[in-house]
Amino acid sequence: MALPVLVLTTGEPAGVGPELALAVARDWQQLAATVVAVGDPDLLAERARLLGWLVELDVVDLGTRLPVPTDGRLPVWPVSLAKPSMPGRLDPANAGYVLETLDVAIEACRRGTADAMVTAPLHKGAIIEGGHPGFTGHTEYLRDACGVEGVVMMLATERTSKPLRVALATTHLPLSRVAEAITGAGLTRVIRVLATELNQRFGIASPRILVCGLNPHAGEDGHLGREELEVITPVLDRLRNEGLDLVGPLPADTLFTPRHLDQADAVLAMYHDQGLPVLKYAGFGQAANITLGLGMVRTSVDHGTALDFAGTGLADVGSLRVALQVARQMTARAH
C-alpha cells in the first residue's frame, strides 16, 4: 500500500514555519507517511544553512512520484517568494506567496495528489496588510476554498489513558456574543460534523461526545441561565433520537476532570476559553488543531508564527509532529 501523502504548508516565511518543516525532516520519527512541504526552496535552503542543519531539499513537480521519507531529506513543491524573507521581519509583499502555498495544498488534496494538509502558522496581519483586507485566518480561507458552510475547530492531544479531543461550538468571538451565537441549528450542525468525522476519520464506531453547558453549573435548572434548557438540551435530545451518543449538558468545571474525560471520545465546549485550558495543563502533551467539515483532512500547529524565535532553531517542533501524526491517523481511515 502506498504511503499517504501529507502536504505541509510552511506558512509565514519570516516565522518559525520554514524551520519547523526542516526540523521534522531531520528526523521523521518513523511517520508512516510521505510529507511534501510547500514553500520557497531557496528560503528553506537558506534557513537550513543559517541553522547549520543538513537537510537536503528534493524539489519535485506536482504529480511527480514522491520519494519515500528519509531522515535529512525534505521533498518540496516549489512556490516562489515575492521578496527574500529575513527571520522575524514581516513583509506584506509576501502575503500572496503565503496564500499561494495554501492554494497549492488545497488543490492537491482536491485532486487526490495529497491525502491531507498540515499547516504551519501564518501571520494574519501581514496577509491583511499585503492586500487581502478580508482575510480572517486559515480556517475561514479553507472553508471558502472548499465551498462548505461551516467548519468545526477541534484540538487534539495525546493523553496517557485516552486521547483528548476538544471541539468548539464557537471560536474567536467576544464573550458577550457567545450566548447568542449558540443556536439550535448551529449546534446541531456542529455535533453532526463532529460525530461524523470521529466516525469516518478516527474510526470510532459510536463516538461518545460530552457536551458542556454554557452557564455556571450548566445553568442549574435555569437558575443561572436558560440556554441549556432552551437550546442545548433540545438539540441533544433530538440527536440522541438519531442514535448519537451524547452526554450533557454537563457543568464545564467538573467535565474537564479525568473521571469524565476517560469516558469521552471528544468534548464539545461552547466557547474558546471553556475548551482550551484543559489542553494546556500538566499531564497533557502538545496539541494539534484540526478543522472538521471541510471534506478533506486539515490539521495545524496550535501556535503562532513566533517571530522572536524565527531563525534560532529553538522553536518547539512538538505541535507540528502531533499535527502530522493526527493527519496521518485521519487519512488512514480513508484508505
Added chain:
Amino acid sequence: MTPSPPRKDASELPVIALAMGDPAGISPELTAKLAADDTVNRAVRLVIIGDRRIFDEGARIAGLSPQLHVVDGRSPLEGLATAPAFLDLANLALEAVDQGQATPAGGEFASANFRRALALANEGQVDAVCFTPFNKKAMRYANPGYDDEIRFVADAIGFDGKAREFNILESVWNARVTSHIPLKDVAAALSPESIVDELTLTHRCLQQAGHDRPRIAVAGLNPHAGDGGSFGMEEIDIIEPAIRRAREQGMDVEGPFPADTVFLRAVKEGFHAVLTMYHDQGQIAMKMMGFDSGVTMLGGLPFPVCTPAHGTAYDIVGRGIADLGASRQALLLASRMAGQARRAGV
C-alpha cells in the same frame, strides 16, 4: 486513641468554631478526624458545634475516639481551656438521617450549627468559623431560597458589606468578579470599579493570610484577552483601566492575561492569586489543578469563614476513607487569618 500533645500557650491560639455540616455525608467523619488531628490542635482551639451522637458516629466510622470537653448549648464558652470543646446542641433526630441522602433534617442541622458558629464569631467569642461540607439540596430544603453561603452568612449576622468567595489551592488563590450569573450577562456586569473592588478585597485577604506583598494576575474576558481589540473591547475599555487604577493604589497587579493559560502563568511566575471575570474561567482551571483538595474562604466578612472545597461525598460515606487534607487546610487558613486579625487588633 491519639491524645493531642500538650500545646504551648493554648490561650494564645485562635479559637475556631467548627460547625458540623450535612450529617448524611462525610461531615461527621471529617469532624471527628479534625478533633483528633495533631496539626489542627496545635494551631487552633476548636469549638465543635453539632450533635454529640452524630459526632460519635463519625468517630466510629473514622476509627477514632478524640478527647472532647463537652458542654451543652446553654453553657458559656469561657474557660474552655481544654480543647477541642464540643458544644452539643443535641439538635439532630438520628432516625431522620439516611446516609447518602439529602434531607430537610440534615439541612436544618447544618444550618443551625452554622448559625450558632456565626453568632459566636459575631459576638467575639471565637475568632473564625469553619464548617464541614453542606449539601446544597438539603440546605435548600431547610432554607427556601438558599443561594450560597455568603448570602446565608450575611443574613445570619446582618452584614451588608462586600464579601466574596475565594477558592484557594496551596499554590494559588482564585477570586472572581462575577459568579453565579448567566454567561450572557457577564460582560455587562464588568466595570473598572467592580474589578478594583475585587482586587482590593483580594489584596487585603491575601495580606491577612500572611502574604505581605501579594501579587495578583488578572484574566482577560475574551479569547486571547481580546487580541488587541480583535475579539472584544472589554480588556481595553474596562480591565486595563482597572489594573492601572489598582496599581496607582499601590497594589501589585498584572494583566489582562489570556484566560486559557492564566493559571499556568500564575503558578510559574509566583502570583498569589488570579482574578477571573466569570465563574467557569476560574473553576475549570482550579478543578483541573486539584481544587477538590482546596479550600473555599469567604473573605470580607468581619471574621474569616473557611470550608473544604469538596462536597459531602455521599458516595463514600461510612467507609472511613474521607481525606482530611482539605478540611485541615481550611482550619489552618482560618487560623492564620484569625491570628493576623488579632495581631492587627481588627
